[in-house]
Amino acid sequence: MSLIRIEHIAKIYQVGSEEVHALRDVSLTINKNEYVAIMGPSGSGKSTLMNILGCLDTPTKGLYIFDEENVSQMNDNELAQIRNRQIGFVFQTFNLLPRSNALHNVELPLIYAGIPTHERKERAIAALDKVGLGDRMDHKPNELSGGQRQRVAVARALVTEPSIILADEPTGNLDTKTGEDIMLLFNELNDQGNTIILVTHEEYIAEHAQRIIRLRDGLVESDKEVDKRVKPKENGVASN
Amino acid sequence: MRSYLFELKEGLLISLKAIRANKIRSVLTTLGIIIGVWAVVTMSTAIQGIDQAFQKGVSSLGSDNLYIDKWAWFNNDIPWWELRNRKNLSMDDYEKYAQMAKLPQAIAPTQWTRQTVTHDEKSLEFVNIQGTIDDYIRTTNLSFSDGRFFNELESKGSRNVAVLGHEIANKLFDNSYIVNQYIRIKGQKFKVIGVLEEQGSWVMGDFNPDNQVFVPIGTVFKYMQRENSRSITINVRAASSLDIDNVKEEAVAVMRRVRGLTYDQKNDFSINQQEGLLSAINDTVGVIQVAGLFITGLALFVGAIGIMNIMFVSVKERTKEIGIRKAIGAKRRTILGQFISESAVICLLGGMIGLGLALLSSLIMNQIDFPTTVQVDAVVLAVVISVMTGIFSGLAPAYTAAKMDPVEALRYE
Ligand SMILES: Nc1ncnc2c1ncn2[C@@H]1O[C@H](COP(=O)(O)OP(=O)(O)O)[C@@H](O)[C@H]1O
Ligand SMILES: [Mg+2]
Numbered sequence: 001m002s003l004i005r006i007e008h009i010a011k012i013y014q015v016g017s018e019e020v021h022a023l024r025d026v027s028l029t030i031n032k033n034e035y036v037a038i039m040g041p042s043g044s045g046k047s048t049l050m051n052i053l054g055c056l057d058t059p060t061k062g063l064y065i066f067d068e069e070n071v072s073q074m075n076d077n078e079l080a081q082i083r084n085r086q087i088g089f090v091f092q093t094f095n096l097l098p099r100s101n102a103l104h105n106v107e108l109p110l111i112y113a114g115i116p117t118h119e120r121k122e123r124a125i126a127a128l129d130k131v132g133l134g135d136r137m138d139h140k141p142n143e144l145s146g147g148q149r150q151r152v153a154v155a156r157a158l159v160t161e162p163s164i165i166l167a168d169e170p171t172g173n174l175d176t177k178t179g180e181d182i183m184l185l186f187n188e189l190n191d192q193g194n195t196i197i198l199v200t201h202e203e204y205i206a207e208h209a210q211r212i213i214r215l216r217d218g219l220v221e222s223d224k225e226v227d228k229r230v231k232p233k234e235n236g237v238a239s240n
Numbered sequence: 241m242r243s244y245l246f247e248l249k250e251g252l253l254i255s256l257k258a259i260r261a262n263k264i265r266s267v268l269t270t271l272g273i274i275i276g277v278w279a280v281v282t283m284s285t286a287i288q289g290i291d292q293a294f295q296k297g298v299s300s301l302g303s304d305n306l307y308i309d310k311w312a313w314f315n316n317d318i319p320w321w322e323l324r325n326r327k328n329l330s331m332d333d334y335e336k337y338a339q340m341a342k343l344p345q346a347i348a349p350t351q352w353t354r355q356t357v358t359h360d361e362k363s364l365e366f367v368n369i370q371g372t373i374d375d376y377i378r379t380t381n382l383s384f385s386d387g388r389f390f391n392e393l394e395s396k397g398s399r400n401v402a403v404l405g406h407e408i409a410n411k412l413f414d415n416s417y418i419v420n421q422y423i424r425i426k427g428q429k430f431k432v433i434g435v436l437e438e439q440g441s442w443v444m445g446d447f448n449p450d451n452q453v454f455v456p457i458g459t460v461f462k463y464m465q466r467e468n469s470r471s472i473t474i475n476v477r478a479a480s481s482l483d484i485d486n487v488k489e490e491a492v493a494v495m496r497r498v499r500g501l502t503y504d505q506k507n508d509f510s511i512n513q514q515e516g517l518l519s520a521i522n523d524t525v526g527v528i529q530v531a532g533l534f535i536t537g538l539a540l541f542v543g544a545i546g547i548m549n550i551m552f553v554s555v556k557e558r559t560k561e562i563g564i565r566k567a568i569g570a571k572r573r574t575i576l577g578q579f580i581s582e583s584a585v586i587c588l589l590g591g592m593i594g595l596g597l598a599l600l601s602s603l604i605m606n607q608i609d610f611p612t613t614v615q616v617d618a619v620v621l622a623v624v625i626s627v628m629t630g631i632f633s634g635l636a637p638a639y640t641a642a643k644m645d646p647v648e649a650l651r652y653e
Contacts (some may be wrong), residue, residue, distance in 0.1 A: 056567055057647045058645075076572075081569065081571070083566075083569045084569020089567055091650070095567070099261050111250050112565075112568065112571070117635055156568065
């Protein structure tokens, strides 16, 4: 069953008198429980596509259907609501509130969802436990390592129980080992039934996914299932 | 509604956090508001104090009193040269009026002069001396802490007796045995026969009975000032304030006869009463109020601009934070509320400090005998004004924050 359907999406930036075609014509369907990696050289439009899928940005042209709803026609408020309830975003640079501790950072989306304090705390603590940071709740981001920060960000993305988790180069600012740990976390989340789209330009990271979409110059270059018989997940970790 | 309250609470918590993170800046920012609110509260209490003092002064004139005089005290419609050219009111005029007027409860002429008053080594300069007759006391509500007013005999005989106002007595005498002691005015010995209770209306200056000395009017003419060199004033007391219009009407008619005016001549005397003073005072207080409001309004406005400025800086600095909040689902309205409530809370804190300062300065003012108390309404005023200022100055910065594009905000470094 399709969770995301985009048709002929284009995104054009106006830079001075010049038009930059970040996305030219992209059509995709992504189903529930899928684990998709998006790859491509720098500047190929990966982040632009993720921002559109994540309802952070709107396409210049094209249709976007999210869970049978037409996102292309939504106003700012409705988009904010979708971001809050349906989407969990994980960024390359973590994007945590620097002055708030881990618990408050994870609580934040629940605050915007209007969840009462007591339930909010409970759910945030559960999410932090899930990413293995139950003992770091009152640490501020600058008191945590890069990997731990990204775990807080994943917990924040999870806590609202979104329909999909979008991660734009989540391991880009981490060393290989820590990156692998985060990837294992994503594997686990996918196993538990979460839909995940992940941007990366590392092949070994992409191989955690079931499907790899390659972009080039704002177009889909290829869209393939990963052959799991050749590279099972566990071996993937070991061989790198 | 419930979710709105919830958002408000969360917005306030977030803003308190942000304020705590920028303590020094927040304090500096609120300086303008502190001063503004301090000015507003102090000004409004001071104006209230002035107004109360005026009203008290007015009521000491008595609402059932008339003062027939050559001069119009509060009325500016008659040109001063016309007033000047009027014939002085004389003791003759008084006597004729007193004979013909039937309605007043009491009538007394007064003549004032400024003299130096001494007792032993102590001396007071430019004391307001009121020359009058025994009936004067019946035109007032004055009360005595000791002794009495002069009687008909002493008055008619122009005896050297004096009644002292509270302040004068305090300044001239160290002990409380004042009655039957002697003071000197213009070299003449006067026996003190009475001391007035404190009347306590500071604003009337030396027209306040506290600062006056009362003597028989004959002694004034004998020793201090030639009779008829200045106009006397005729103090008239009606039986009640309901009666005052009748008494006034009669006074006009009688005085026209006394002064020998023909039907086509204008009154060459004025009948003064509290009402005239009241409206004059209300005008004055009104002017003070407008000026005060303008000045304090200006202070607040400068404060508001300061807050607005710093809020703009804050929004700019926290662009990334705004991006993060939007990315995880904060609506425009939520961001708007967050920054407006931050600005309102900053201003409210400033306002509370300003209010504290105002309370302090009111204590100090009370020390120097300026009767002010910060009323509940001043507190409410301070709270309302500071919150309003906060909302006003937070509006534009908050709007800038709310309409930021999340993707661009996230890219901001
Ligand atoms: N806000 C923007 N204004 C102008 N050009 C942009 C903007 N965002 C992205 N681009 C351009 O769009 C293209 C795709 O960018 P992006 O999606 O970030 O690529 P990727 O994430 O694959 O590296 C690039 O050429 C980039 O310069
Ligand atoms: Mg990118």
